[in-house]
Structures are given as structure tokens and as C-alpha cells.
Amino acid sequence: MKIVSPEETLFRYQSNCNLADIATRIRSAKRVLVTTHSKPDGDAIGSVLAVLRMCRALSIEAEGWIVGPFEENLLEVVGSDAVVRVDPKAPHFPGDAFDLAVVVDTGAWSQIELLAPWIRARVDSVVNLDHHARGDAIASARVVDVTCGSCTALLVRLADELQIDLGFGANDAGRYSLAEALYVGLATDTGWFRFANARAGEFAIAARLLTAGVHKDEIYARLEQCHRLERVLLESRALSSLRTLACGTVALMSLSKEDFAATGGLPEELAGVVNLPMMAASLRASVLLVEQDGVIKVSFRSKPAVAGGDFLDVNQLAATFGGGGHVHAAGARIKGTLAHAAAEIERALAQSSL
Ligand SMILES: [Mn+2]
Missing domain, CATH: 3.10.310.30 (Diaminopimelate Epimerase; Chain A, domain 1)
Incomplete structure (x- = not known):
């Protein structure tokens, strides 16, 4: 007979805390690892960069760990961010120097593959922010909002909670801001605002991000019109x-x-x-x-x-x-x-x- 723990039977992939709790966890961290699903898409990369930029705004050391191949065009949105790319064929692991891990745009063990053992060994120091309907108990604290058109739409609320200006991080040309990372996730996950998940709320967020200085035409050209x-x-x-x-x-x-x-x-x-x-x-x-x-x-x-x-x-x-x-x-x-x-x-x- 398989013994199932009460936690396992009752597990629902839904929020077990709010963004204020997540904000507190981030504020009190010294060194943060940010990761997402392997073979990350625009929302995954945008979400990782957004959390890295929030940490930078708070003067918290942070590293983004990205596993597997992704569209090289997406590198266009990585600025001076500390991003570690892990090759699944020659993997290396984060070590013990992090006191908090933030997993974004997924909460499924199967999607974090390579880093799953590392995450599993420190679930209490992991927080999860996601907008997918299915996932696992990969973190002790989790905010899941399936009404968000992208994970970055959820992260906008985290930035508000942390009282970070969305224009933070922009260089002289107005690139690589927190707003840009958030916009990349929102625009790509909504098919550049064509899909059903581009609702009034997503357009309202887009308006805030554009007001914060996002160069939307340049981002579109760099992500969608620079293919091989x-x-x-x-x-x-x-x-x-x-x-x-x-x-x-x-x-x-x-x-x-x-x-x-x-x-x-x-x-x-x-x-x-x-x-x-x-x-x-x-x-x-x-x-x-x-x-x-x-x-x-x-x-x-x-x-x-x-x-x-x-x-x-x-x-x-x-x-x-x-x-x-x-x-x-x-x-x-x-x-x-x-x-x-x-x-x-x-x-x-x-x-x-x-
Ligand atoms: Mn997403």
C-alpha cells in the first residue's frame, strides 16, 4: 500500500501566501538565485531579468540561472544582468551561496529538470511566482495567478509591492530597464497583444510600461524581425x-x-x-x-x-x-x-x- 501524506492528497497548485510575503522574503535575502523553466521563452527570460533588476534596485546580489537552449534573439534583452547559462549536456550547479531562490513562470518539477535536485534540497528557501494552472510544491511560498496574461504581469505587482520604479535600470538609450524585461514577457506571452489573454488588464500594464520608457517598436524589431x-x-x-x-x-x-x-x-x-x-x-x-x-x-x-x-x-x-x-x-x-x-x-x- 502506498502511503500518501495529507499534504500530497490535499495539494492544490494555488497561492499559499501573498505578494507582500514574497516581497518580505526578497527584501531579507542576501544572495538570490532566479530561475525558470528549461528552454525558456520570452516570458521566462523577461521574468528572470525582471526579478534580477528588482534585486539590483534593492542592492541585493542576484544571479539568473537559465537552462537549455533559447532563441538567441532573446539575448537582445539581457543587459549587464548576471545571467548564467547552463548547458544540459555539460551541467554545472549553483552551490550553497544562495539564501533564496525565486522560480518564475513555472512551478513544475518536470520543467525545471536540471535544477530540480538543487531546488528540492532547499524548498524552504524557494519562492515561486507563476501564472500556469498546473504545478507542484516546489517552493514553501507560492503566488499563482492564472488570470495574468504573462508571469511578468504578476511581477509588475511585485515591483509595486517592493516600491520599485518600473523605469529602474534603463541605460542612456532607455534600454534594459525593469519595464523592458516586464514588457518582453507580456508582449511575447500575449502574441504581441493578439491572443485571448491580452485583456484590459494586460493593456493597462502595457500602458504603464510604455510610460516607464519601453521602446516597443525597437523591442519588436529585435525579437521578431531578426531571425535567421x-x-x-x-x-x-x-x-x-x-x-x-x-x-x-x-x-x-x-x-x-x-x-x-x-x-x-x-x-x-x-x-x-x-x-x-x-x-x-x-x-x-x-x-x-x-x-x-x-x-x-x-x-x-x-x-x-x-x-x-x-x-x-x-x-x-x-x-x-x-x-x-x-x-x-x-x-x-x-x-x-x-x-x-x-x-x-x-x-x-x-x-x-x-
Ligand atoms: Mn508565461
Whole structure:
């Protein structure tokens, strides 16, 4: 018989304290480690940089630990910040010099992979700030707000709590401010304010960040219009692979190892590719399968419901494969070949409401 502790049975991934408590923990720290999910996206990097810049504003020593590959364009937003990049193939670990760890934009053991043992050994000195619906007890103190369009939208409230000016840290050209880091997370997680999670609150935050000096056009150009041609070629491969499922309402695309070899494109250059088919009116959702060593990485996106119509809850769909995310954007991993993963997706869709 497996003995389950009361804590395990009752665990709900929700806030167990408020931002004032988190602010107190940060203020009383001497050396802070900030980390996020591996293969970080714009919100993950923006969130790490935002916490680093808040620490700097408070004269607290802090280091950001980033694991795995990410879009090189995102380096554009790293200024003089102390960021340690960890290569999962030759990992190194943080050591004992930190008295607080802040985990942002995830709360799932499976997403912090490499640093999980280090975090697990000091859960009492870990705080977690997230906007995802699913996660684990990786921290003693946790604020989870799924109504935030990005993790940085939550961090704006932390900056307010800490009474830090959003324009803090800007250089002479107005770059690398706290506001810029917060904006990068907000803009990328909302698809540059096009997705359903860009609501009045997100626009209100954006207005504050622009007022604090964010150069939005420059940020957009640096993040979205500085890609390598190889990425565009990879996109064309993904689109050529497109077929539809669920009576023509769901796009399924796949990229094999050969596609990467032939184009020179990289897995970390795939941000946004899953959204490309959404321009077709007949499609309600899109799925991208990417072949990586022995495992298929699956990205799910869905359009919000129009005029009382139906929509596909991809968070639920991803959960059937042990993954998760948000209602309209989620991810999972399926073991085996691309063909096997495609068949599994087809089977799961047949059982869903769409
Ligand atoms: Mn996020």
C-alpha cells in the first residue's frame, strides 16, 4: 500500500501566501538565485531579468540561472544582468551561496529538470511566482495567478509591492530597464497583444510600461524581425507538412530531424511556428510535432470561441499526455515516432468536444 501524506492528497497548485510575503522574503535575502523553466521563452527570460533588476534596485546580489537552449534573439534583452547559462549536456550547479531562490513562470518539477535536485534540497528557501494552472510544491511560498496574461504581469505587482520604479535600470538609450524585461514577457506571452489573454488588464500594464520608457517598436524589431533565414525555411517545411484532423478544424504539422538537417534550422527557433495555420478561418486549433531524441515535443494552440461557439481546451488535451499550460496554449511530450504521436493526437481529438 502506498502511503500518501495529507499534504500530497490535499495539494492544490494555488497561492499559499501573498505578494507582500514574497516581497518580505526578497527584501531579507542576501544572495538570490532566479530561475525558470528549461528552454525558456520570452516570458521566462523577461521574468528572470525582471526579478534580477528588482534585486539590483534593492542592492541585493542576484544571479539568473537559465537552462537549455533559447532563441538567441532573446539575448537582445539581457543587459549587464548576471545571467548564467547552463548547458544540459555539460551541467554545472549553483552551490550553497544562495539564501533564496525565486522560480518564475513555472512551478513544475518536470520543467525545471536540471535544477530540480538543487531546488528540492532547499524548498524552504524557494519562492515561486507563476501564472500556469498546473504545478507542484516546489517552493514553501507560492503566488499563482492564472488570470495574468504573462508571469511578468504578476511581477509588475511585485515591483509595486517592493516600491520599485518600473523605469529602474534603463541605460542612456532607455534600454534594459525593469519595464523592458516586464514588457518582453507580456508582449511575447500575449502574441504581441493578439491572443485571448491580452485583456484590459494586460493593456493597462502595457500602458504603464510604455510610460516607464519601453521602446516597443525597437523591442519588436529585435525579437521578431531578426531571425535567421534558416528559421523561415523551417517554417516552410512545417507548413508543407500540414494536414487537418477533426473534420478539417485542427491543423497538424510535423518537423522531423531531416527537416532540421536540410534547412539548418534549430529547435529553439520554432517560437510562433505553431500559430501559422491559424490564419485559416476553418481552423480552430493547431498542433506542431517536433522530433527530438526519442521523444516528440508537441505544441498545442487554439483560437478563442467566437460568438458563443466552441473552442478546444488545449490545456486539457495536453494533460492527457502528461503535459499542460493554458486553455489556448499548451505543450506535452510523447515518446516514440512522429507517426505514433500523430495517431495519439488524432485519437485524443476524437474523444474531445471539438
Ligand atoms: Mn508565461
